[in-house]
Amino acid sequence: MVPARRTVRVVAALIPRPEDGRQFLVQQRLPGGSRALLWEFPGGKVEAGETDAAALARECREELDVELAVGRRLWEGQHSYPDLTVELVLFLARIVSGEPRPLGAHALAFHTPAQMQSLPFCEADIPLLDDLVAGRLGALD
């Protein structure tokens, strides 16, 4: 029998660069693990009993060493990888304290949505990037 694929809810943050709101923070995944070296938005899996906002704040504290203010939900979609089905939810967020450090990532960078489209990004994010580039996510400040 083929084992059932696990489904996880993943929250991610769209964090505008304070001095240039056309750029947003993205991170490159570590080598060796799942989706190695692909780019993604900061965030991670929601744990049992946790709200989306609490999970996103926790992940960014652990992975970036920053405190976040989580804003409105911008986008939601589902994607099945061979090992995992991801329900991806993107929130607008801003950093209220700290400077982002790549504690859980290979690299961090600020990019415009168009620049992101030329990076090797996680597949679940491809329709999200299309909507972001096309301005379909509304006001982002």
Ligand SMILES: Nc1nc2c([nH]c(=O)n2[C@H]2C[C@H](O)[C@@H](COP(=O)(O)OP(=O)(O)OP(=O)(O)O)O2)c(=O)[nH]1
């Ligand atoms: N944080 C984040 N994760 C994403 C995005 N797009 C996307 O497909 N993912 C995937 C990558 C991971 O498989 C999962 C997030 O889980 P995680 O951040 O806890 O990473 P992990 O390496 O511990 O997870 P795993 O896949 O090895 O189980 O969602 C995104 O934009 N941001």
